[in-house]
Amino acid sequence: MKIRIGIGGSVTTLEGLRSLGQAISTHGFDSIWLPEVLGQPAIDPAVGLSYLAGVDETLKLGTTMLFTGVNPVALAKRLASLDQVSGGRLLVTAVPGLTTGSEPSAIGLSPYFGGPVIEDALTVMRALWRGETLNHEGPSGTFTDVSITPLPIQDPLEVWLAGMAEKSLLRCARVGDGWLPTMCSPDQVARGREVIEKAATGVGRVISDEHYGVSIGYLPHGYPDGFVDRVAPRLKGQHVTEVIPSRYEDVAPLLERFLEQGFSKFVLRPLLPVLDWDEELSTLGQAVLHIQR
Numbered sequence: 001m002k003i004r005i006g007i008g009g010s011v012t013t014l015e016g017l018r019s020l021g022q023a024i025s026t027h028g029f030d031s032i033w034l035p036e037v038l039g040q041p042a043i044d045p046a047v048g049l050s051y052l053a054g055v056d057e058t059l060k061l062g063t064t065m066l067f068t069g070v071n072p073v074a075l076a077k078r079l080a081s082l083d084q085v086s087g088g089r090l091l092v093t094a095v096p097g098l099t100t101g102s103e104p105s106a107i108g109l110s111p112y113f114g115g116p117v118i119e120d121a122l123t124v125m126r127a128l129w130r131g132e133t134l135n136h137e138g139p140s141g142t143f144t145d146v147s148i149t150p151l152p153i154q155d156p157l158e159v160w161l162a163g164m165a166e167k168s169l170l171r172c173a174r175v176g177d178g179w180l181p182t183m184c185s186p187d188q189v190a191r192g193r194e195v196i197e198k199a200a201t202g203v204g205r206v207i208s209d210e211h212y213g214v215s216i217g218y219l220p221h222g223y224p225d226g227f228v229d230r231v232a233p234r235l236k237g238q239h240v241t242e243v244i245p246s247r248y249e250d251v252a253p254l255l256e257r258f259l260e261q262g263f264s265k266f267v268l269r270p271l272l273p274v275l276d277w278d279e280e281l282s283t284l285g286q287a288v289l290h291i292q293r
Contacts, residue, residue, distance in 0.1 A: 001264045002210060005255075005292045006031035006062055006091075007281065008269035010042035014051070016277075017043060021052045021059060023277035027285040030292065031060035031091060033215075033267045038066070038097075038106035046078050053086035062091035062267070064162065064180075064215075068114035069097070069107035072121035072140045073148065076128040080152040088153035093160040093180045094118050115167055122159060122175050129157055160211065164192060164236075173199030178211030180267070183234050185242035186257040189214060193262065213265030214258050218245045219272060220283075244271070248287040255291055 007029050011017045024032050032052065034045035045063040052061060061082070067075065083090040096114030097107045104110045109117065120138040127134050133147045160178035161171060172179050173196045181189060193212060200207055219227075223246050235243055245251045255266055268288070274280045 001262075003259065003264045003291055003293050004030040004266070005288060006033050006060070006265075006267045007284075008033035008035065008062075008064075008215065008267045009274065009277070010035060010037070010040065011048070012041045012043060017048050017051060018055070019277045021056055023281040025056055025059050026278065027281045028289055028292070029281065029285065031062045031267075033062040033064065033091075033269075036063065036065045036095070037103065039102045046082055049082060049090070050085060053082070053089070057087070058089075060089050060091055061086050062093070064093045064095045066097050066107060067094040067118040067121050068109050070121075072124040073128065073134075073143060073146055075121070076125035077148045079125075079157065080129060080148060080150055083152035083154055083157055084150045090152070090154070090157065091160075092157070093162055093178075094122070095162050115171055118161070119171055119175055125159075126156070129155075158211075160213075162215075164188065166195065169195040170199050172196050173205065173207075174203055176207065178207060178213065178265075180213045180215055180265070182215035182217070183231075183243055184214065185238040186254075186261050186263075187242070188236075188238065189258065189263055190261040209262060210264065212263045213267070214263050215267040215269065216245070216251070216254070217269045217271045218248075218251050218284075220248055220270070220280075222246050224272075248283055251284070252288045252291055255288060259291075 007024050009020050011020055021032055034048045036045050045065060049061040096118060097103050116139045121140040124136055124140055128148045129152050131151055133145055134143050136143045158177035160180045161176035162180050164181050164184055169192050179196060228240050245254050
């Protein structure tokens, strides 16, 4: 089983993007992950990853991208183009968007109703990525005699799903190529994987053992005042230390516990602003990269 550790970050400037990408490559992490959050300060992930594709020829390029509130034909072409210009290095996890703040309004659709749209959009996009001329009517839109060029280099271009709710797990079993949840403990992902694998077997699908991962937010020097109380509603009864490591030295032991459950792909996200990505990833790398292989 390949163990890979990527880094997720939000940046707003070219300098920040360049520094983040360079630090990830310099210190030996596997991939960069840019989120798509419309209501928060961050460069559009497709734009940011396109830039990085041109300046770094080896770094894998990941994104947690909105599959709701968008035209799936336009999104299919955008991702296919990004896979082309990166030489087939694109990693995609589809998300419905955050449920807090102004994000649902910015997306134009409540994330609570995004599941059927994501599933339908995946049907549209995969047909287009196979080079088909599409006629389709569904929750994501109505399309007649539609095709796209270029096609992705990866065949297939895989799309992982996220989410811990039962509906999300069953959707992953039906249409996901992998699973990358967040804000979850090792025990929770073990139970979630059981649900996915049982449901996938029921519809004649198998998700590769290599395609289970976790996105983990971490803190460098302990929990700030009030932090635990703020995140408590999202912990769903799990102890905070089971979900969010509070020091660099606590990250690797948590990764080991996820590995025991068969989860081998990780995205680590600093939860505090980073002033110096090189320093940050040097310190984090010393704490965790002995696990990567």
